Amino acid sequence: MNVTELSGVPDWLPDHLRDEGVEELYPPQAEAVEAGATEGESLVASVPTASGKTLIAELAMTASVARGGTALYIVPLRALAGEKRTEFEAFEQYGLTVGVSTGNYDSDGEWLATCDIIVATSEKVDSLVRNGAPWIDDLSCVVADEVHLVDDGNRGPTLEVTLAKLRQRNPGLQVVALSATIGNPEILAEWLDAELVDSTWRPIDLKKGVHYGQAVHLEDGNQRELQVRDGEKATEAIVRDTLNDGGSTLVFVNSRRNAEAAARRLAGTVENELTNEERTQLASVAAEIRDVSDTETSEDLASAVERGGAFHHAGLASEHRELVEGAFRDRLLKVVSATPTLAAGVNTPSRRVVVRDWRRYSGEAGGMAPLSVLEVHQMCGRAGRPGLDPYGEALLLAKSHDELDELFDRYIWTDPEAVRSKLAAEPALRTHLLATVASGFASSREGLLEFLDQTLYATQTTEGGRLERVTDDMLDYLEVNDFLERDGDDLTATSLGHTVSRLYLDPMSAAEIVDGLQTAEDRPSALGLFHLVSRTPDMYELYLRSGDREEYTMLANERETELLGMKPSEFEARWEDWLSALKTARLLEDWASELDESEITDRYSVGPGDLRGKVDTAEWLLSAAERLAGELGLEWAPAVREARTRVANGIRTELIDLAGVRGVGRKRARRLYEAGIETRTDLRNADKAVVLGALRGRRKTAENVLDNVGRTDPSMADVEADGSVAVVGEGENDQSNLGEF
DNA sequence: CATCCTCCCTTTTAGACAGCATGTC
DNA sequence: CTAAAAGGGAGGATG
Structure with a gap:
């Protein structure tokens, strides 16, 4: 079907598509149009990754908007919301408006109501429905991306319930559900009263295969030699082979540690093939990575990147991940080893994909459990860059002939599983x-x-x-x-x-918080409150390692009076959870005691991304706790607020006032405090030379800070930094001054 | 005597949404 | 119902 034959779409769309190089629709896209995608018909599209799902959504959404409606695009991840927004912004030149709403980033609320296309996570949509956002009733078209995630036990029910609510609220709503290829797309179509487009067509051929011994066995029956040198691992040989061919490789492994170790090793096999130009650019990416965070993880990542490799997992800060994804897309990085984060996340296609580990530890299974076919197919689907590669190749690795057969049976010749609703939990x-x-x-x-x-x-x-x-x-x-x-x-x-x-609290979290606050006899300490929110089901738990049991049992005894609610006995099943919540609480306390990020990540064996995640969640739960305390007229609301402010800024109590000034965080507040400026009032009246000294002689920063605190004459012109305060707290944070000793 | 290599035993194990009101170094 | 890799330490080989 040619783009000129499209009916129901706005007049500008065919020309726009041609400008983008789209003349003919891909077969699944044409099928979707024939099924009525541009005429407001509901649709389930079960198609492989990278086969033009987004265009199906765009056709439906722009057509719906052209009829005077509003479209909502639901994504499973915040990072994807940003990616989609960027894609849809191309329509702004035709007068369409695009807004985003996620937990950490919101377009302005009033403006959102006027948008033609809104991108949001499923939880955010659920929350907007709960809070009665008025524009919800005006929706005419809803796109649910990655709808196979209804199978997920944690978050699937939210998507499922939200879609049901939107359909009930808006009779005649067009639902476009985009799914990976799954075993039972027809049940989704039946549920949504939708037409089904079920296709395995891909714009770029995907060749799956298994590497065994010295050869790659492809699914079409062909074999190709791929020499593994002595003392070399199969993955290294594949990376080398891909690189000789001018391509890059994405390696999926089953743990963070494996991802990091693989990146270290594989960077060694690619580093000698880099051009000088690439080295320079990689060095600058590495510098940006070091800038994000001063932790071991960050340093390890940067040193791998300098050599042309990288790892990618949830312990990385989101800025880290973006840098790695960007450098890989730009073909600067020749190899990335990743946990499943990358398979489900933003678009990072690669010439070749290696699924190195096909089993992963699972506590429920009591050992290593094989990955699902769907998951492996999603990883494989990352192979082949549209417009750049003639085809993509995805390889599994076998260490024995039996395993070779098993991998073919299990993943290559097998269709993905059926999805199953997890709502009845x-x-x-x-x-x-x-x-x-x-x-x-x-x-x-x-x-x-x-x-x-x-x-x-x-x-x-x-x-x-x-x-x-x-x-x-x-x-x-x-x-x-x-x-x-x-x-x-x-x-x-x-x-x-x-x-x-x-x-948006789990009622069980709310019950726990209410009980803890109601039974507190004295003003709760920060640790007590951190522990309270850490043991709710809304906080993801830290893992207890060997030795932790004793350590935290001791801590529980030492600080027993601070901990809220009933302490379970050591023989109860929930003792473990209670202890790991204590571990989380102490991590938060360390953060709110101004311990360095690197010391915390080291002490708790977590990555910077984990730390930021915990802090973020604690901040959210404590603000919810403050609201609950207010609602119930409990007297400890101020204590909760203080704990929330401390964890949000990573500061001790005495800095709360100063850190309220825009432009002043944990570091600057501490330096000002050490220089004798303890409150905002002090700051307003302070000697400028002292302020400038405390802020390391940064005039622009000092002026901003003074301006923000409401000082009438913030100018730093002609002021010299007072050197006697500039030395305070130096050394750890400012490398440029290290050499002076 | 220092360094490297090997073997064996122990340890560890993926992911990430939300409120609300504005901004780190 | 199920594992595998990395890291650390001990002990031996090598220079």
């Missing part, structure tokens, strides 16, 4: 039942069951009664904890229940 229903009642989608048990009947779970289940059973259990839980009131058959959310739903 307690945590999911506990949260979504409350939200459904609180935001007015149901007001009785029957109403709830009727609503739940609109979900994928209901479409899919053959096991009648299970959903109803769990629903009743969770209604009891919500009633006992005072989130819901039952009057005969009627259900209403209490005011506490409304607050919890709007704060």
